[in-house]
Structure formats: structure tokens, C-alpha cells
Amino acid sequence: MPFLQKSYESLDSLAEAIGQAIRAPITIENRHHQLLAYSTHPDSTDPARIATIIGRRVPEPVIEDLWESGILREVINQHDPVVIPARLAVGLGERAAVVIKQHDEVLGYIWSLARTTPFTNQELAILKEGATIAKKLLMTIAMHERRINAELERFLLDVLASPALNDSNRERLNELAPIAVASRLTIIECAQPITPQLAERLHYVLATQEAIEVVLHAIDGQQLLIWHYMKSELSDEETALLAWAKRFERLLQDKFSESEPRLGISRRFFESDMLYAAAEEARRVTTLRRKFPLELLNSHAFEQIGIYQLVPELARRIGLRLETHPTVERLQQYDSSHQTELETTLEWYFYFEGNVKRVASHLHIHPNTVLYRMRRIEELTNITQVSLPERAMIYLAIKAGQYRLED
Amino acid sequence: MPFLQKSYESLDSLAEAIGQAIRAPITIENRHHQLLAYSTHPDSTDPARIATIIGRRVPEPVIEDLWESGILREVINQHDPVVIPARLAVGLGERAAVVIKQHDEVLGYIWSLARTTPFTNQELAILKEGATIAKKLLMTIAMHERRINAELERFLLDVLASPALNDSNRERLNELAPIAVASRLTIIECAQPITPQLAERLHYVLATQEAIEVVLHAIDGQQLLIWHYMKSELSDEETALLAWAKRFERLLQDKFSESEPRLGISRRFFESDMLYAAAEEARRVTTLRRKFPLELLNSHAFEQIGIYQLVPELARRIGLRLETHPTVERLQQYDSSHQTELETTLEWYFYFEGNVKRVASHLHIHPNTVLYRMRRIEELTNITQVSLPERAMIYLAIKAGQYRLED
DNA sequence: AACCACTTTGTGTTTTTTCACAAAGTGGTT
DNA sequence: AACCACTTTGTGAAAAAACACAAAGTGGTT
Structure with missing residues (x-):
């Protein structure tokens, strides 16, 4: 018997x-369930294993099922191999699994499909032995990855630190950059600075996004900056992006509700020289969304911010007393001397395209009050039609x- | 008897x-009816003369009355003094007037109030003699003015030719610039290049604008560039400007309908360093108004262009194929394959705040057609609410x- | 406390807008 | 020519919005 x-x-x-x-067929995965190695056993295999090998990663539904059923938790907590009954709903036949751990840190897993006969104790012992041997190899890989990732992170931060690119940076970026594909720079902004633990979880979620391909990413305080592109056709890049952004933000807010994550996505760009400008755009989106969460609830990308991109510049000019709008000024004057809210009323009246009912319900007042206020506004400013x-x-x-007041 | x-x-x-x-009381005016000199005769005088001397200029209503009644025309055509009966409606007593001419060019006028007795022939002859003598003096003044004006025009054009100011120009501008007053740069753009004759008439109208004070002006092709400021209080500069702009453009289009004059007014500025930027703003207004005469009918100043200031930049990006709006794209696609006008319909639907009736009347179609098209647009683009x-x-x-297509 | 001007809400009524549906028109295809 | 899918216009009913008006509330002033 071979050992x-x-x-x-x-x-x-x-x-x-x-x-x-x-x-029996064997697969070895890292802690993100990405495929690291698999045996070429000729025996028949199950749909889950095929999908894992084809996609170089365990399918998301399978992972979710294993988490929700508590099986994965058991595997992680146990130091010994665990025999798992078949879960046919997600295409999983019976198998055994053992965690690969270093102290308390999960490095990966070894899976073995069951044959027609149950696993013997000796076979399970071999699996456990395999996990011990794999640990050394995985630690080397993990360390190497960490070094590479840290270096790439520093590089991206360095690039984003200054508007003009130096030649060596440009050269290296062009090696990394995808060819003839529209890139985006996306920011995930959290309420607090991103801890290594949070970073780990964010990276995991990011890695599972099938719609996008990440080129580089880096953490800067409360922000996770991501240079990526859509895997879709260039022609409907925008549609794909907007759909993805909506889904992705919802997912983030589900999984990280305590961090209040918010997306900000730049316009698309093709030249790595545009990275700095793109980061600026993305930052602008997050800033504006922080200031106007309600109004920009569904605006993730710079394109969707629309005319809001004028707001900071306008606010600056108002701050310098260079610019005021006569209409707005008059309303503010009236509001402050009469304790009314004509300005806000007009704002939402415009926002809701003059729909009195929606304005009223948004401001929690009677529709007739809105009508009355609009009549008053018209008397004050003749903004008829x-x-x-x-x-x-x-x-x-x-x-x-x-914007100015809140700043 | 003194001669x-x-x-x-x-x-x-x-x-x-x-x-x-x-x-008798005498006043001498230039061709723009600006007061050049007057006698200190102790006799009683009439309201028109008082107003002329106080304002250093014949009041506008008086001039208009004299033109409309044909009297001024007669004075100009006649080489001899003309006796004018009183026109009490505009505060004008009886008087005699003689034109001061060099060849066919009017240089100015001499006016004499009547005393209780009618003018004698000898007195009228003295008036005419006075006109001959005044001609020499006026010619000297006119030549001097022309030289000065031409020089100032060249100077302004020089300043506006380059974004950065050189030191000598800056110094000279600061001498000319009003202190602590908000300046504007206004462009009057005509359909054809401005001829000297047209320029003369434009300058005249400009000089009669009491709301503004002109610092410098210059002609550049089809445009008359004017650096000026409002005589009103700084606090309501904007209100005053907008009111003036409306009046002034209507006046221009009345008097110069064949030249189709259009205004473009910069934002206000306080530093002469801003002159170039202001001219840019003003030009932007005229350009946009040329492209969108209907939409910007009542937008004279850069502030009023509002979000239209984004249009050229957007158009440029669309031209570079960097940017398209998915909604607009889909509509255009549908329009071209179905020979419909959904895009235009949506445009005016937004413009008129969703007022179906106004959209229909503007596009000369049945209101139900608009409703039908909007339903169709919603099916294609789900731009609900x-x-x-x-x-x-x-x-x-x-x-x-x-903008792109028309360019 | 009484008064004032102004604001908010509630009520029915009137006006406007939307909708459903039918009929007629349009342009391209077989 | 017949057919198709789609667009435009017209009609009256249904729904929604605006309006007028009354009553009650609010906050500041005398």
C-alpha cells in the first residue's frame, strides 16, 4: 500500500x-475556494467538481450552500477530515474534506470525492496527512502572494499619488493594462478606515465578482481603490457596468452593513495616463454621494452623477461670494425671516418634476401646503414656466x- | 454791435x-448730442437745456422727439439755421439750431434758445458763422478722439488676444479698471462683419445706455466687445444686469434687425487678469445662442446659460466616441430604424416639464401622439420617474x- | 389678551390630464 | 394587392390635479 x-x-x-x-479524485483549494491543484483520477466525477475545475474556483452557489448548512464551519473547526453527505441540489456528491490551517488561520482545503464504498479510517488519516504536507506548500504560496500584493498595492498608491506619470511607472502600467478595453476606477468607501480583517473580506467579495476583471487594487484609509474592467462587450460596457454597480453595491451593503460601504465609479478610460483623473472622478462621486445620499441613492458612476458634477465648483464660487442665484437668494431671505421652507419645497418640486403629491409625501405635508408654497414662490420670484x-x-x-453649509 | x-x-x-x-443761451453738442460747451447767459432757460447741462447730454426723450418729428433731419439737411417752434411735451422752448458739417459728415450742432422776440436774420447769420468757426475746433477734437479710440481699441484687442497678461498691459488695465466694482465683458454679435457705419451706430446706442458705464470697447469681425460695469449697487448687480440685458437686446434687435444682433455677457469679474476668461465666457454664450436660438432666447448672460455650459465639452467627448448616453443612444437607434422622432419628443417633454399639451403644440402634433410616444420611450428605456x-x-x-451635428 | 399677517390643513367642486379604444394612415415586405 | 407592424388622430369616459374657500393654527407685536 502506497503512503x-x-x-x-x-x-x-x-x-x-x-x-x-x-x-479517489482530489482537489486542493485556497481559503478563497480558488482551485490550486487537482488529481487526474480517471473515475467519474460530479457536476460540482467539473464546474470547479473549469472555472478554477468553486461555484458560488456551492459555497453558499456549504456555509448555510454549517458544513464548512464544521470542517474549519474540526482538525480532522469530515465526511460530507451528498448535496444533490448543488450538484455535490458525497465527499470528505479537511481544512489546511496554520494556527487559527485557514490556508485552504483538501476535498476528496467518495467512491462507491465509504471512506476507511486509514483513508481519512491519509487525507489528514496530506493536509499537513500541503500546509508547508500553501504557506510558501501565501507568503509569496502577500509580498506580491503588497508591492502592487504600493505601486498603485504611488501612481495615484501624483497627477503626472513618470516614465518607469507608465511603462509598468502599460504592461499591466488591458488592451483595447475600457477601464474603470472604482472606489469602495467605508465609514471607518479599512482594517486588515475588513480588507480580507472585501477582497474575497471582489474576487467573486464574475462581471469584472480586477487589474490592481489598493487600500487608502477608508477607501478601497480598484482598477478594473468589465468582461462584457465594449459596445454595452456602460449598460453592463451600471447593472453590475447596482447589484454589487446592494451586495456590499448587505454583507458589510456596519461599514456603510458606498461605490464611486469613474468614467471609462483607455490610457493608463488617465488613472489619476479617473480616481479624481471616482472620489468626486463618493464625496457627492456622502453629501447627498438621498438624491444620489442610485447614482454609482460619474456618468450618473450627471449635472451634480457642477456642484462643488458652484459651491466654491458661492463660498467666495462670487456667485449667487437671485431666485435662490430671495427664497432664502424669505425663509429666514418667516421661518418657512420655500427653498426646500422648490428643490423637491423640481426634483419630482412638479408632482405635488410626491413632494408632499416626501416632505410629510399636505399637498395643498405644497400648492400654497408654490404660489408664494411664484409671487416672490416669478419662475413661472x-x-x-x-x-x-x-x-x-x-x-x-x-454643499457649502455641510462642508 | 459785436461780431x-x-x-x-x-x-x-x-x-x-x-x-x-x-x-440768447447757446449750447454746442457733438454728433452724439453730448454737450461740448454752453454759454453762461443769465436769462431764464427751459427744462430741456437744464437737463442737457446737468447730464452733459441731451435727454433721450428729447432726441427721440426731434427725430420722430423730422426736425433733426431738417436741421441736418439744411445748411442754414432752422427755427424750431416750442415742443413743450419734452420741455423744449422755441429755439434755433444749425448743424456743423464737414462735407457730408455731421460733426455737431449749435442750439440757441429763443428770447421773447423772434430771431432776426442777422442773428441767424451769426449762428451760421458760429457753425463755420466751430467746425475747425470740432474737427480737431474728432480727430483726436478717433486717434485715442483707435489706440484704445487696439489695446483691448491686444489684451484679449492672449490668455496671460504681460506686465505693462496689466499696469495700464489697472489704471483703467474701476475700483471695487463688478465688471462684465459683453459681446454684441452680428450676422455680418461690423462695418464702420454700423460701428458708429452701435457706439451711439451704447453711449446712450444709462444703466452701464463702458470702460473699453473694440470691434473684432462680427463682434463688438465691451468691457463695462453696472452703475447700480453691487448688491443687486445681477438683477440690474439681467434686466438691462433684456431691454438692451430688444432695443438692438429693433434698431438693427438686419444685423440680427445677439448679446453674450460674461460672469462678473473684479480683476483685469480675468478679462480673457470673461471674453471666453461671453463668446461661449454667443456661440451657444447661435446654435440654440430657441432654447436660449432669453439667456443673455453666462449665468443664465446654466447647464448649457456643459454642452460643448460633452459634444467634444461624444465626437471622440468617448461618451454616449445609453438612453439617448437607444432612442436614436429606434428613430433611425422607424423614422420616428422619439428623441426630439423626449427633449421637449423634459424642456416643458412633462406638460404634454405644450409639447404637442410646440411640435405641431396631437397631444395623444405625445402620450403614445412617451409610452413607447418608457418601454424602450425605462426612464420612469x-x-x-x-x-x-x-x-x-x-x-x-x-451641437456636434450642426458644427 | 387681542390683534395681525401668515401658514397649514380639510372639504368639496371644477378643471385638466390621462386613459382606453377605435379608426385611419404609413411604409415596407411578400 | 394584401398584409404586417407601427404611428397618428379622434372620441368620450375615468382619474387626477388644481382650485376656491373655510377653519384652525402659529408666532410675533402692541
Whole structure:
């Protein structure tokens, strides 16, 4: 009967050896359930294993099922192999699993499919032995990865630190940059600075996003900066992005509700020279969304911010007393001397396209009150029948005032 | 009986001499009816003369009355003094007037109030003699003015030719610049290049604007550039400006309908360093108004252009294929394959705040057609209940497309 | 406390807008 | 020519919004 050696030069040869020792298909995964190695056992295999090998990663539904059923937790807590009954709903046949751990840190897992006969104690002991041997190899890989990632993070931060690119940085970026694909720079902004633990979880969620391909990412205080591109066709990049952004933010807010994560996505760009400008755009989105959470609830990308991109500049000019809008000024004057809220009323009246009912329900007042206030506003400012561009400007002037006050 | 000398050293002494010769109050005006000199005759005078001397200029209503009644035309055509009956409606007593001409060019006028007795032939002859003497003096003044004006015009054009100011120019500008007053740069743009004749008439109208004070002006092709400020209080500079702009443009389009004059006014500025930027703003207004005459009918100043200031930049990006709006794109696609006009319909639907009736009447179609098209648009793009900023962005995207096409 | 001007809410009524549906028109295809 | 899918216009009913008006509330002033 063949036993395992003390060490193997690669995970693949280890997987092969275990597979031969217990005569069953073996897969080895890292802690993110990404496939590291698998044995070439000729026996029939189940849909879950095929999908894992094809996608180089355990399918999301399978992982979720294993978490929700508590099986994965059991595997992690146990130091010994665990036999898992078949879960046919997610295409999983019966199998055994053992965690690969260093102290309390999970490094990965070894899975073995069951044959027709149950696992013997000896086979399970071989699996456990395999985990011990794999630990050394995984630690080397993990350390290497950490070093690489840390270096790439420093590099991205360095690039984003200054508007102009130096030549060596540009050269290295161009090696990394995807060709003829529209890139985006996305920021995930949290309420508190991102701890290593949070970073780990964020990276995991990011890695499971199938719609995007990450080029580089880095953490800067409360923000996770991500240079990525959409895997979709260029022609519907925008549609795909917007759909993804919506889904992704909802997912983030589900999983990290305590950190109040918020997305900010730049316009698309093709040249790595644009990275700094893109980061600026993304930051602008997060800043504006922080200031106007309600109004920009569903605006994730710079394109969606629309005319809000004028607000900071306008606010600056108002701050310098260079600019005021006569209409807004008059309303503010009236509001402060009569303790009314004409300005806010007008703002939401414009926002809701003059729908009195929606304005009333948003402000929690009687519709007739809105009508009364609008009549008053018209007396004060004769903004009867103003066109969209003018309405938009007044709206922006109001918003810019609020931006200044809150800053 | 005292007669006139062959020449006088100043217009004032000439006016005095004529006044003494015919024992009546005398005023001498240039061709713009600006007061050049007047006699200090102790006799009672009429309201028009008082107003003229106080304002250093014949009041506008008086000039208008004299033009409309054809009197001024008669004075100009006649080489001899003309006796004018009283026109009490505009505060004008009976008087005699003689034009001062060089060939066919009017240089100015001499006016004499009537005393209780009618003018004698000899007195009228003295008036005419005075006109001949005044001609020499006026020619000197006119030539001097022309030289100064031409020089100042060249200077302004020089300043506006480059974004950065050189030191000598800055120094000279600061001498000219008003202190602690908000300046504006206004452009009057005509359909054709401005001829000297048109320039003359424009300058005249400009000089009669009491709301503004002109610092410098210059002609550049089809544009008359004017650096000026409002005479009103700083606090309501904007209100005053907008009111003036409206009046002034209407006036221009009345008087110069064949040249189709259009205003473009910069934001206010306080530093002469800002002149170039201000000219840019003003030019932007005129350009946009040329492209969108209907939409910007009542937008004269850069502030009023509102969000239209985004259009050229957006158009440029669309031209580079860097940017398209998914909603607009889909509508355009549908329009071209179905020969419909959903894009235009949406544009005006937004413009008119969703007022179906107004959209229908503007597009000359049945209101139900608008409703039908909006239903169709909603099926294609689900833009149900989008908020103002998004509507504005879509509107701008449409406008930017039109801008590009027309360019 | 009484008064004032102004604001908010509630009520029915009137006006406007939307909707459903039918009929007629349009342009391209077979 | 017949057919198709789609668009435009017209009609009256249904729904929604605006309006007028009364009553009650609010906050400051005399």
C-alpha cells in the first residue's frame, strides 16, 4: 500500500499522490475556494467538481450552500477530515474534506470525492496527512502572494499619488493594462478606515465578482481603490457596468452593513495616463454621494452623477461670494425671516418634476401646503414656466448652497 | 454791435461769444448730442437745456422727439439755421439750431434758445458763422478722439488676444479698471462683419445706455466687445444686469434687425487678469445662442446659460466616441430604424416639464401622439420617474448631439 | 389678551390630464 | 394587392390635479 512522502515539490504532485493513495479524485483549494491543484483520477466525477475545475474556483452557489448548512464551519473547526453527505441540489456528491490551517488561520482545503464504498479510517488519516504536507506548500504560496500584493498595492498608491506619470511607472502600467478595453476606477468607501480583517473580506467579495476583471487594487484609509474592467462587450460596457454597480453595491451593503460601504465609479478610460483623473472622478462621486445620499441613492458612476458634477465648483464660487442665484437668494431671505421652507419645497418640486403629491409625501405635508408654497414662490420670484436648463440651474444653486453649509 | 472773431481757442469761448452776440443761451453738442460747451447767459432757460447741462447730454426723450418729428433731419439737411417752434411735451422752448458739417459728415450742432422776440436774420447769420468757426475746433477734437479710440481699441484687442497678461498691459488695465466694482465683458454679435457705419451706430446706442458705464470697447469681425460695469449697487448687480440685458437686446434687435444682433455677457469679474476668461465666457454664450436660438432666447448672460455650459465639452467627448448616453443612444437607434422622432419628443417633454399639451403644440402634433410616444420611450428605456439631475443629463446629452451635428 | 399677517390643513367642486379604444394612415415586405 | 407592424388622430369616459374657500393654527407685536 502506497503512503505519502514527507514533502512534494508541487501541490499538483501532492494531489496526485493522495488521489492514488486513497483511490479517489482530489482537489486542493485556497481559503478563497480558488482551485490550486487537482488529481487526474480517471473515475467519474460530479457536476460540482467539473464546474470547479473549469472555472478554477468553486461555484458560488456551492459555497453558499456549504456555509448555510454549517458544513464548512464544521470542517474549519474540526482538525480532522469530515465526511460530507451528498448535496444533490448543488450538484455535490458525497465527499470528505479537511481544512489546511496554520494556527487559527485557514490556508485552504483538501476535498476528496467518495467512491462507491465509504471512506476507511486509514483513508481519512491519509487525507489528514496530506493536509499537513500541503500546509508547508500553501504557506510558501501565501507568503509569496502577500509580498506580491503588497508591492502592487504600493505601486498603485504611488501612481495615484501624483497627477503626472513618470516614465518607469507608465511603462509598468502599460504592461499591466488591458488592451483595447475600457477601464474603470472604482472606489469602495467605508465609514471607518479599512482594517486588515475588513480588507480580507472585501477582497474575497471582489474576487467573486464574475462581471469584472480586477487589474490592481489598493487600500487608502477608508477607501478601497480598484482598477478594473468589465468582461462584457465594449459596445454595452456602460449598460453592463451600471447593472453590475447596482447589484454589487446592494451586495456590499448587505454583507458589510456596519461599514456603510458606498461605490464611486469613474468614467471609462483607455490610457493608463488617465488613472489619476479617473480616481479624481471616482472620489468626486463618493464625496457627492456622502453629501447627498438621498438624491444620489442610485447614482454609482460619474456618468450618473450627471449635472451634480457642477456642484462643488458652484459651491466654491458661492463660498467666495462670487456667485449667487437671485431666485435662490430671495427664497432664502424669505425663509429666514418667516421661518418657512420655500427653498426646500422648490428643490423637491423640481426634483419630482412638479408632482405635488410626491413632494408632499416626501416632505410629510399636505399637498395643498405644497400648492400654497408654490404660489408664494411664484409671487416672490416669478419662475413661472421656466425651462429645464433654468430649473436645473436653480436646483444646482440650491444644492451648492447645501454643499457649502455641510462642508 | 459785436461780431465774431475768425477763431476761438475753445468751444466754451465760442459759445460765450455767440451768446453775447445774439443775446440768447447757446449750447454746442457733438454728433452724439453730448454737450461740448454752453454759454453762461443769465436769462431764464427751459427744462430741456437744464437737463442737457446737468447730464452733459441731451435727454433721450428729447432726441427721440426731434427725430420722430423730422426736425433733426431738417436741421441736418439744411445748411442754414432752422427755427424750431416750442415742443413743450419734452420741455423744449422755441429755439434755433444749425448743424456743423464737414462735407457730408455731421460733426455737431449749435442750439440757441429763443428770447421773447423772434430771431432776426442777422442773428441767424451769426449762428451760421458760429457753425463755420466751430467746425475747425470740432474737427480737431474728432480727430483726436478717433486717434485715442483707435489706440484704445487696439489695446483691448491686444489684451484679449492672449490668455496671460504681460506686465505693462496689466499696469495700464489697472489704471483703467474701476475700483471695487463688478465688471462684465459683453459681446454684441452680428450676422455680418461690423462695418464702420454700423460701428458708429452701435457706439451711439451704447453711449446712450444709462444703466452701464463702458470702460473699453473694440470691434473684432462680427463682434463688438465691451468691457463695462453696472452703475447700480453691487448688491443687486445681477438683477440690474439681467434686466438691462433684456431691454438692451430688444432695443438692438429693433434698431438693427438686419444685423440680427445677439448679446453674450460674461460672469462678473473684479480683476483685469480675468478679462480673457470673461471674453471666453461671453463668446461661449454667443456661440451657444447661435446654435440654440430657441432654447436660449432669453439667456443673455453666462449665468443664465446654466447647464448649457456643459454642452460643448460633452459634444467634444461624444465626437471622440468617448461618451454616449445609453438612453439617448437607444432612442436614436429606434428613430433611425422607424423614422420616428422619439428623441426630439423626449427633449421637449423634459424642456416643458412633462406638460404634454405644450409639447404637442410646440411640435405641431396631437397631444395623444405625445402620450403614445412617451409610452413607447418608457418601454424602450425605462426612464420612469427619473429625477431632475438625470433628466437634465439626458437633455444635455441630446443637446450635445445636436451641437456636434450642426458644427 | 387681542390683534395681525401668515401658514397649514380639510372639504368639496371644477378643471385638466390621462386613459382606453377605435379608426385611419404609413411604409415596407411578400 | 394584401398584409404586417407601427404611428397618428379622434372620441368620450375615468382619474387626477388644481382650485376656491373655510377653519384652525402659529408666532410675533402692541
